[in-house]
Amino acid sequence: MAESGATLSNLSTESRTFPPSEEFAAQANATADWYARADRDRAAFWAEQAERLSWAQRWDEVLEWNAPFAKWFVGGRLNVAYNCVDRHVESGHGEQVAFYWEGEPGDTRVITYAQLQREVCKTANALVELGVKTGDRVAIQLPMIPEAVVAMLACARLGAPHSVVFGGFSPSALRSRIEDAQAKLLITSDGQFRRGKPGPMKENTDQAVADTPTIEHVLVVKRTEAEVPWTEGRDIWWHDVVDRQPDTHQFEAFDSEHPLYVLYTSGTTGKPKGILHTTGGYLTQCAYTHHVVFDHKPGQSVYWCTADIGWVTGHSYIVYGPLANRATSLMYEGTPNTPHEGRHWELIQKYGVTIYYTAPTLIRTFMKWGAEIPAKYDLSSLKVLGSVGEPINPEAWMWYREHVGHNNCPVVDTWWQTETGAIMISPLPGVTAAKPGSATRPLPGISAEVVNDSGEPVGRGHGGYLVLNEPWPAMLRGIWGDEERYRETYWARFAEQGDYFAGDGAKIDEDGAIWVLGRVDDVMNVSGHRISTTEVESALVSHPTVAEAAVVGASDVTTGQGIVAFVIMRGDAIADEATGAESIKMLRDHVAAEIGPIAKPRQIMVVEELPKTRSGKIMRRLLRDIAENREIGDVTTLADSSVMDQIATGLREGK
Numbered sequence: 001m002a003e004s005g006a007t008l009s010n011l012s013t014e015s016r017t018f019p020p021s022e023e024f025a026a027q028a029n030a031t032a033d034w035y036a037r038a039d040r041d042r043a044a045f046w047a048e049q050a051e052r053l054s055w056a057q058r059w060d061e062v063l064e065w066n067a068p069f070a071k072w073f074v075g076g077r078l079n080v081a082y083n084c085v086d087r088h089v090e091s092g093h094g095e096q097v098a099f100y101w102e103g104e105p106g107d108t109r110v111i112t113y114a115q116l117q118r119e120v121c122k123t124a125n126a127l128v129e130l131g132v133k134t135g136d137r138v139a140i141q142l143p144m145i146p147e148a149v150v151a152m153l154a155c156a157r158l159g160a161p162h163s164v165v166f167g168g169f170s171p172s173a174l175r176s177r178i179e180d181a182q183a184k185l186l187i188t189s190d191g192q193f194r195r196g197k198p199g200p201m202k203e204n205t206d207q208a209v210a211d212t213p214t215i216e217h218v219l220v221v222k223r224t225e226a227e228v229p230w231t232e233g234r235d236i237w238w239h240d241v242v243d244r245q246p247d248t249h250q251f252e253a254f255d256s257e258h259p260l261y262v263l264y265t266s267g268t269t270g271k272p273k274g275i276l277h278t279t280g281g282y283l284t285q286c287a288y289t290h291h292v293v294f295d296h297k298p299g300q301s302v303y304w305c306t307a308d309i310g311w312v313t314g315h316s317y318i319v320y321g322p323l324a325n326r327a328t329s330l331m332y333e334g335t336p337n338t339p340h341e342g343r344h345w346e347l348i349q350k351y352g353v354t355i356y357y358t359a360p361t362l363i364r365t366f367m368k369w370g371a372e373i374p375a376k377y378d379l380s381s382l383k384v385l386g387s388v389g390e391p392i393n394p395e396a397w398m399w400y401r402e403h404v405g406h407n408n409c410p411v412v413d414t415w416w417q418t419e420t421g422a423i424m425i426s427p428l429p430g431v432t433a434a435k436p437g438s439a440t441r442p443l444p445g446i447s448a449e450v451v452n453d454s455g456e457p458v459g460r461g462h463g464g465y466l467v468l469n470e471p472w473p474a475m476l477r478g479i480w481g482d483e484e485r486y487r488e489t490y491w492a493r494f495a496e497q498g499d500y501f502a503g504d505g506a507k508i509d510e511d512g513a514i515w516v517l518g519r520v521d522d523v524m525n526v527s528g529h530r531i532s533t534t535e536v537e538s539a540l541v542s543h544p545t546v547a548e549a550a551v552v553g554a555s556d557v558t559t560g561q562g563i564v565a566f567v568i569m570r571g572d573a574i575a576d577e578a579t580g581a582e583s584i585k586m587l588r589d590h591v592a593a594e595i596g597p598i599a600k601p602r603q604i605m606v607v608e609e610l611p612k613t614r615s616g617k618i619m620r621r622l623l624r625d626i627a628e629n630r631e632i633g634d635v636t637t638l639a640d641s642s643v644m645d646q647i648a649t650g651l652r653e654g655k
């Protein structure tokens, strides 16, 4: 990646820094000395973090590292559900709200810790009645309703690893995950609300389990009251079996390395990888990071993570981290523009949300809708803003800070992955001078490097590959049933150094701050120059007429790859007819000016929507199909599968 330092100039010219206010710093959960403390004695630091949890039996050893296999808190025993629920009731906080829940059609529920405890116990008892035993896998495909959290915690209570599958995933995606995990039970719902309308769920899950012999029962939550097909003997209504159970359940403490869940994520091959997470280390890092990164104060903060439960962010930062820390959370079922584009701001105002954690793609969508929308609401309760999921371009970061955070909330750009289990690189809001677009530095206790092709650190001012060079408590313990793939995917690339290869490109600036540039599979190679798709996107979005951009490298006979950009114009720019040839030339020149002529897109296509997954990631693979005039590939993981048709039709009609 020799050239990447030079081609990253537009990000490196981003020199604004935003230190925390003195007022914020004075009350922050973590202070600057934590870095040195963790560096001095990493094991002691993590042992201290593990004290956040209640252990039925203390560990004998903090870490047993038999690379690439880690055991954390060896010999320790604990129950995750007890840590997330019961102990808060025992300590006198049973009446504290765990979840304010807002359904999409406007129905609401308020669930205290005491109520959550009763629901989790009843559900655990129901699962036992249905034959679920410790170690059995349970598949869950549910909308964003409280039963999703309850189901996960009930599984954790029994030591039965869950495998949550996105509500938007197709029957075949669900089937392959059930098959891989050999799940015994599927928990689903009759339907789900989407954009104000009830939609199917049970019909899809029925298709998925038609050929999965391991599934013994399907437990169905009533959500939309839709008429659903029913298989007697196999299908059971949640309310029929859960409601009549006793609301106490004696939990068992499990080994610190007992499997907690398997979560599937896409890899470079077609077959999804089942990422395995375990108990003690995972919960320790979720609780620690949620405490320090969001400056969470139990009983005071009102916390909202907008992720879907089917994504790792939903696991670690809707369920496990916040509940371990006795958070009061908002959970929202619906889409951000149902019934109107101010829905999120309305909810922040209604509940006095203090911590808001969302994704760059949504922030850019809010930008597109216009700053006048958040301006209509009282957002003064907000104290910390978080971002996750993809690199955040400086313009979106600034917009977020200004129009949502009123220039007085720290913005934490958190880098991590399904595989890392919890946040790894992020500012500490009361310590770090944030830089728009940079995740800054590894958290205390975490170690990362940017290295070149031979695995040597590139040094400040250069770009390369992001690696993790020390084990961390929430790290994946493997790929379910495929040890070889685990070694191959993460540990083979830099085997000599023993580093974990994250699959992301990054740059380390003169101050030592890390700028994550996106997947290295998204790095383009144009005439021998490596250019990050993110960087070109960032340049495009910095132009006043552009709301959102996605860039792909399309194969090119002369240059290897050519840059093809898909852009969504801002509303006012469309009115000026800025979508014509002239404005496209203007944008190409703008990118050339921002990054250099080498980064000038070969082609810019103006579109109205971009294809995104449920977790908000742009599916570049599909855009590459268009850019290379290929038949469009598998669209089943798109949040809205009609987007590709819209784009193709729009381009044909020259819109």
Ligand code: 6R9
Binding pocket: 265, 312, 313, 387, 388, 389, 390, 391, 392, 413, 414, 415, 416, 417, 418, 419, 439, 502, 503, 504, 516, 517, 518, 519, 615
């Ligand atoms: C939590 C999550 C992981 C990939 C990761 C990287 C990208 C996530 C980011 C970020 C830049 C950030 N990513 N957070 N890139 N800055 N703050 O998103 O997990 O779905 O497994 O995705 O997302 O490319 O490698 P996951």
